Amino acid sequence: xxxxxxxxxxxxxxLVFAAAVAVQxxxxxxxxxxxxxTGRVLYVQSGAAMDRMVxxxxxxxxxxxxxxxxxxxGGERLIKDRPxxxxxxxxxxxxxxxxxxxxxxxxxxxxxxxxxxxxxGPGRPDQAEAILAxxxxxxxxxxxxxxxxAFVRYWHLKDYKAAASWFQRAADQPxxxxxxxxxxxxxxxxxxxxxxxxxxxxxxxxxxxxWLRRLAERRLQQLDTLDVIDQLERVVRNNPPPPGGQYSWxxxxxxxxxxxxxxxxxxxxxxxxxxxxKISVSESSELQPMPDNPERPPS
Amino acid sequence: MQGRAPPKPERSSVRTVSRIAVNVFRESVRxxxxxxxxxxxxxxxxxxxxxxxxxxxxxxxxxxxxxxxATSVFGLFIAIFIGIGLVSKEVERRSIYxxxxxxxxxxxxxxxxxxxxxLTLAVNVAVxxxxxxxxxxYMTVTESAEFKAGWDAPGIDPxxxxxxxxxxxxxxxxxxxxxxxxxxxxxxxxxALTFGIYIAGHFNTDLKNFDRIVESKPAIWLARGIYxxxxxxxxxxxxxxxxxxxxxxxxxxxxxxxxxxxxxxxVLLLAMFIFSRRDFK
Numbered sequence: 105x106x107x108x109x110x111x112x113x114x115x116x117x118x119l120v121f122a123a124a125v126a127v128q129x130x131x132x133x134x135x136x137x138x139x140x141x142t143g144r145v146l147y148v149q150s151g152a153a154m155d156r157m158v159x160x161x162x163x164x165x166x167x168x169x170x171x172x173x174x175x176x177x178g179g180e181r182l183i184k185d186r187p188x189x190x191x192x193x194x195x196x197x198x199x200x201x202x203x204x205x206x207x208x209x210x211x212x213x214x215x216x217x218x219x220x221x222x223x224x225g226p227g228r229p230d231q232a233e234a235i236l237a238x239x240x241x242x243x244x245x246x247x248x249x250x251x252x253x254a255f256v257r258y259w260h261l262k263d264y265k266a267a268a269s270w271f272q273r274a275a276d277q278p279x280x281x282x283x284x285x286x287x288x289x290x291x292x293x294x295x296x297x298x299x300x301x302x303x304x305x306x307x308x309x310x311x312x313x314x315w316l317r318r319l320a321e322r323r324l325q326q327l328d329t330l331d332v333i334d335q336l337e338r339v340v341r342n343n344p345p346p347p348g349g350q351y352s353w354x355x356x357x358x359x360x361x362x363x364x365x366x367x368x369x370x371x372x373x374x375x376x377x378x379x380x381x382k383i384s385v386s387e388s389s390e391l392q393p394m395p396d397n398p399e400r401p402p403s
Numbered sequence: 404m405q406g407r408a409p410p411k412p413e414r415s416s417v418r419t420v421s422r423i424a425v426n427v428f429r430e431s432v433r434x435x436x437x438x439x440x441x442x443x444x445x446x447x448x449x450x451x452x453x454x455x456x457x458x459x460x461x462x463x464x465x466x467x468x469x470x471x472x473a474t475s476v477f478g479l480f481i482a483i484f485i486g487i488g489l490v491s492k493e494v495e496r497r498s499i500y501x502x503x504x505x506x507x508x509x510x511x512x513x514x515x516x517x518x519x520x521x522l523t524l525a526v527n528v529a530v531x532x533x534x535x536x537x538x539x540x541y542m543t544v545t546e547s548a549e550f551k552a553g554w555d556a557p558g559i560d561p562x563x564x565x566x567x568x569x570x571x572x573x574x575x576x577x578x579x580x581x582x583x584x585x586x587x588x589x590x591x592x593x594x595a596l597t598f599g600i601y602i603a604g605h606f607n608t609d610l611k612n613f614d615r616i617v618e619s620k621p622a623i624w625l626a627r628g629i630y631x632x633x634x635x636x637x638x639x640x641x642x643x644x645x646x647x648x649x650x651x652x653x654x655x656x657x658x659x660x661x662x663x664x665x666x667x668x669x670v671l672l673l674a675m676f677i678f679s680r681r682d683f684k
Contacts, residue, residue, distance in 0.1 A: 312552035
């Protein structure tokens with residue numbers, strides 16, 4: 105026969121627990137603890153070792169490393185008070201893809217993270233290509249990986265000949281979309297052309313991956329902004345400041361050359377250099393880093 | 404008045420085994436073993452929300468990974484921690500004397516105990532599968548078609564059942580091993596040995612490929628022998644393939660299932676042999 109517990113004891117337990125929480129809240133307010141940045145640590149860097157340790161739970165472990173890679177990338181991008189450090193990004197992506205060799209998004213998204221110029225990313229197109237090559241070992245007919253290597257070659261390394269070759273290999277794979285073949289021709293004839301870039305990003309805008317569509321939208325906005333800057337620089341050349349004066353939006357507006365301060369697609373004002381009249385995207389704009397203005401990580 | 408004809412020995416034997424099995428199942432329900440299902444449901448539902456915030460569109464993949472891994476882990480704990488006590492507890496409590504005094508053979512006793520735990524595991528796995536599909540259905544219904552186009556495999560994918568089927572068979576093997584050790588060893592030692600064999604079973608293919616790292620023929624034969632002796636548990640892991648929508652051949656499923664059934668039979672026969680020779684004094 106089961107015994108009925110004393111309800112007073114249960115109520116007392118709840119009350120004491122509530123009191124403990126109240127003391128905790130009081131202590132945290134009165135004596136706030138300093139959060140020290142202990143640095144990120146990756147205890148096991150070998151994918152093969154981790155694969156053995158987790159036995160049949162390799163897919164779940166790869167998810168954990170994927171989430172960590174996202175946190176490292178996102179966390180470093182938010183840092184403002186110290187230099188950004190993306191050194192763990194590649195080992196994390198390497199672990200995630202060793203544990204789950206079919207983890208498509210980790211290869212593709214990872215390649216984009218890795219190739220993004222500093223400070224938006226580590227600026228390591230070589231590592232991006234390495235992770236995609238690893239994906240090709242697992243799935244040699246996956247046209248997306250060939251396409252992404254082509255893209256790294258094209259966008260970050262400006263190696264149009266190699267990019268054309270990789271696009272061709274992507275187009276040769278089973279199930280590859282039709283639009284890859286014309287891209288090969290464009291790449292061979294006018295790889296550095298802005299319109300070629302626009303054509304490519306417009307194709308990517310139709311991707312089934314939401315993150316890729318968002319990236320394409322941003323890249324197209326950057327290309328549109330570069331077009332706008334070209335037009336504005338023509339306006340600046342046609343309306344030079346008076347002798348001894350400086351280039352400024354105010355001057356151009358007073359000359360009725362412009363209706364107002366020009367904005368980029370993120371509604372951030374463009375910047376005009378007072379001495380040279382050169383126009384650029386503001387450093388505070390979300391469009392930074394712009395493709396024609398890559399910054400290198402500090403050596 | 405004519406009396407009832409005595410039941411045929413085979414029918415009576417099946418009835419005895421099923422009674423023991425049902426009792427094991429009832430006992431595990433009484434021991435609140437099925438409470439782990441609540442934990443599983445809470446884990447899946449809470450993670451389905453949290454992962455959406457963390458995983459850059461990979462929440463369905465991760466829910467599938469998590470659901471399959473949790474099914475395997477929870478089942479493994481049940482198989483080991485209940486399996487090791489199935490026979491040895493009866494011996495320790497001395498209830499074995501009363502049981503064996505009844506018209507129950509030692510073979511029926513071992514098979515009944517094993518079937519009871521496999522029944523408990525089957526119920527567990529079935530409920531966990533239903534919960535996993537429920538969460539996946541919710542995610543499939545609530546996500547936009549554009550978002551779903553980026554998934555490797557459909558949210559509600561019947562192929563997941565292939566992985567679940569093999570997980571269940573793997574658990575059946577682990578249960579047989581736990582029952583085997585339970586027939587002659589203490590619960591703590593049985594747990595350690597069963598867990599050890601589970602781990603070794605996942606590294607089994609290394610033994611098969613031993614000839615790649617050593618030249619000694621006897622060492623290669625010994626390694627090959629251990630490879631065939633230990634359960635080849637890594638063969639039962641097709642979770643990654645099904646989650647990514649990659650094909651798993653029907654022939655592979657059938658041959659792995661056949662291997663599982665034969666291995667379980669062999670281990671249980673050995674357990675019966677050892678148990679039949681035990682002297683309870």
